[in-house]
Amino acid sequence: MADKKATDMTEATSQSEKKAPSALTRIAIDFGPLIAFFLSFKFGGIYTATATFMVASAIAMVVSRVLTGHVATTLKFTFVVVMVMGGLTLWLKDETFVKMKLTVINTIFALILFFGLKTGRLYIKMLMGTAMEMEEAGWRLLTRNYAIFLAVMAGVNELIWRTQSTDLWVDFKTFGYMGIMIIFLFAQAPVLAKYMPQEEKSDKDEG
Template sequence: MADKKATSPLVKLAIDFGPLIVFFASFKLGDIYLATGTFMVASVIAMIASRVITGSVAPMLKVTFVIVMVMGGLTLYLQDETFVKMKLTVVNGLIAAVLLFGLMTGRLYIKMVMELAFEMDDEGWRKFTRNYVAFLVVMAVVNELIWRTQSTDFWVNFKTFGYMGATFVFIMAQMPMMMKYMPDEDEKGGDV
C-alpha cells in the first residue's frame, strides 16, 4: 500500500472536478451520450491520477467511480439518458444513508474524511453530519425534480454549476456552527 503524498489543493481539485468539467464540455460539443462516455473515461483517468499523484484513492472517489461506471454503462448500453441523470441522486442518497447510519451507531464517518481540513469536537461533527445528510437529501430531491421536469441542457448546467454553487453556499452557511465547535488556540496544546 502506497503512502499518502503531500498534494497541492489545486491538484486535488483537478482530480475531483476534472471529470465533471470534461462531462460539461463534451455535452456542449456533442450530446448526453458523448458526455457520458467521456465522463466515464475521465473518471478512470482521475482514479489513476489520484493513485499516482497522491498515493491513494479517496473512498468517496471509489464509490463515485463505481456508480459512474454502472449508471454510465446503462446509459450507453440502453441509450437511455435517465441513468446518467439519476447518478447524482444515487450518489447523494448513498452518502446520506452511510452518514446517517454512522450517526445512529456512534460513528462519525465524515470526521474521518474531513478532519484534516477541519478540527472540531465530536458534538460539532455530529451536527455537521446531521446538516450534511439533510443537504444531500434535499439535493437528491432537487436533482430528481430538475431532470424530470427540465431539458437535458438545463440539467447539465445544474449538475455542473448549480450543484457546486449550492454546495459552496451550504459549507459557508455551516462555518459559524463549525467555528463554535473548533478548539481555542489554548486548547490546541500550544507552547507552554
C-alpha cells in the same frame, strides 16, 4: 545501519510529499471529469458526454493514485456508480440512468451518514479529523447537516431532470450543484466557530 535509516527517512519524506497534492491538483481530480462532461455535452450530446465522463473518471482515479499514493473511498464509490449508470446509459441508449447518478450517489452517502449518526460512527470526522479539531457535538451537527443537504440535493436533482430539459439539467449538474455546495459549506462556518477548540480559533484569527 545509519545509511539504511537515512534511506528510510528519505523514502518516508518522499511518500509524505507524494500524499500532499497541491490544491490545483485536488481540484483537477475532483472536478476535471465534471468539466469534461459539460464540454463534451455542448459539442457532442449526452451520450458523448457520458462516455467522456466515464473515461475522465478513470483518469482521475489513476492520477489520484499516482500523485497521492492512494484513492479516496468516496472517489472509488463514485467511480463504480459512474461506470454502472454510464454503462447502462450507453448500452440502453437511455439518458435516464446518467441523470439519476447524482441522485443515487447523494442518497447512498446521506444514508451512510445518517446510519453513522445512529450508531455513533461520525464518518466526516474520520475523513477530516486529522486536518481539523472540533468538539464531538460539532462533528455530530456537521454530519447531520451534510446528510440533510445530500438528501435534499438528491430530491432537487430528481425534480430538475424529470421536469426540465437535458440542457438545463447539465447546467445544474455542472454549475448549479457546485454553487449550492459552496453556499452550504460557507453556511457551516457558525458550527466551526462554536465547536472549534479555542486555541485553533486563536491561531486562525492571528493568521
